[in-house]
Amino acid sequence: MSKVTLKDIAGDLGVSYATVSFALSGNPRIPLKTRQLVLEAAKRRNYIPNHIAQALQSQKSMMVGCLMTDLTTSYFSELLQGIGEIASNNDYTVLLGLIKHSEQHIEAHLKNFCEKRVDGIITSWILPSLHHRLYEINDSGFPVIVCSSYGFDHNLPSVMNDDFKGGRIAARHLIELGHKRIAYGCFLKNVELLRYDGCCAAAEAGGIMKPSLFKTEEMLEVLLDSGEPPTGIVAFSDYDAIRIKHFLDKKGMKIPDDISILGFDDIWAVSPSEYNFSTIAIKRGEIGRQAMEMLLDRVGGRPVENRLIEPELIVRGSTGNA
């Protein structure tokens, strides 16, 4: 076992262990000569500082708890990558709580984080029925940051994708390609309409009709069969965009010749080697990085403001001139 402690190396040198502690932490009262000796002895003995003892003493664990859903693996992976990057740079360690969406499961992880005395918690989307626990935890001294690739309702410091701007960018792209009639499609229920609002804003700015909204394939069909069918579609997600493509396939419509389409997320399926769809790429890594930075601010007692991360248009083969 690695049981080498300050006392051991103090014993080697015939000094008190306080001296060793001071030397290692670079206290100026310790002359360079002594310090050198201590460092050598530490290296010789392969001394590894015991962070647990340090944490107990300093009341800082230098750990951040991350509550992550595994709904979309790529989302979770890139977010963690971003969080981990900033965490590492600041000597923080990431505790991972991968959650299924059961209340007990989430609660167990939160409890665990608190017992381990993390300096803060970053969470992605979790069951609304557990939001009150996040508030409690946040209020009881564990700073909580929420981060997500789409907006949801809560009342905590957060870093989110800027859905409104994303929608605006998507619609603006179509408008710049000359499209006059745009539709917005989302097959998920109970999802915020910020992206649609963004489309509407772009439409208004571009002087075209307010985009029509459809939530089912039937509604889309009605639109297509109407006198003035849309020539461009913004989908809530790349998954939705792919689903719409398959629907259009059946109707014999070609992308992008007959109709343009783009979604959100930049999942692997829409990459150039696969569907090759234009998309609004959500900057998951950036969301993660900023969430961790925000947490560091809160830990440091600095004021924070909610942040929106602007997504990025990636033009590929599914959008063309009207």
Next chain:
Amino acid sequence: MSKVTLKDIAGDLGVSYATVSFALSGNPRIPLKTRQLVLEAAKRRNYIPNHIAQALQSQKSMMVGCLMTDLTTSYFSELLQGIGEIASNNDYTVLLGLIKHSEQHIEAHLKNFCEKRVDGIITSWILPSLHHRLYEINDSGFPVIVCSSYGFDHNLPSVMNDDFKGGRIAARHLIELGHKRIAYGCFLKNVELLRYDGCCAAAEAGGIMKPSLFKTEEMLEVLLDSGEPPTGIVAFSDYDAIRIKHFLDKKGMKIPDDISILGFDDIWAVSPSEYNFSTIAIKRGEIGRQAMEMLLDRVGGRPVENRLIEPELIVRGSTGNA
């Protein structure tokens, strides 16, 4: 801040804090009545045990460090899911070290894990130049377990995919479909040939020719243009299988009518809604679970043996009768 300690709740009740500690840990010397009082007071005060102090005292951190590469996000996600599941069930917390493949980066995470006094470390593939560090760390009292979806050279307790059996299962599947001439393709350099060996074993058992091995598209072309072209191909990975499919597309060959093909991994791209390829699914979750179980065994001082996890054949649309 959540600064409620044993002393606080001892003060409330007018007993010593040792009594409180005993009561909370269920020591039989404490009568039920007292215990009840303590539990109530703890709840009232919202007492959260300080795991850091417990860890210092017990010399067990109940944390496991996981060193994970993010090469293939789905691999890493499912592995972690498996590790996390067993970890949670045993009151362990996962420390995550997402690594880029730079020596300093990996070394930094390893050092961090040791300082945080993890009870053990689980690592997936890392740079061979750092294997000696894993040995050192393992020898200095931090049990290390290696887990991976394909074999690589090291000398530590491990949980690996059974590549040999995987290859055998893949080839056997083709043989059962009546294929007499099988090829094995792998575009990666420096990769072990266990899967190919498995194919060969199946071929021998099935009384057919030893499978030919190709490592480039040129070599594949030569095979296809030969007098006795293969009718079935086992690819090292699903990525390779897809790449081969695109090559075959160019040659105008149809899957599975003209030729059957299957790879390894069961990545999303080969799922029914996409390429719909037959594949050998590597049980990443299971590898993760067993790795964590193995680590628990080592922490508990129980003897361990390397484990091989048999992958699973998933039959989809890319393999058919010869």
Next chain:
DNA sequence: TAATCTTGTTTATACGTTTAAGCAGAATAT
């Protein structure tokens, strides 16, 4: 020359918990 400051180190306490050992009083055994 005495008072003060500086330098290099030690002593002691604290962080929050576990747990072996101790202790007083009650219950039981001899």
Next chain:
DNA sequence: ATATTCTGCTTAAACGTATAAACAAGATTA
């Protein structure tokens, strides 16, 4: 009636570190 065991609790030490306070000796100042 005395010795023993049991019961319910307390005391004290330990885990490994950080750090305020103290201190002895030497250097500087008045």
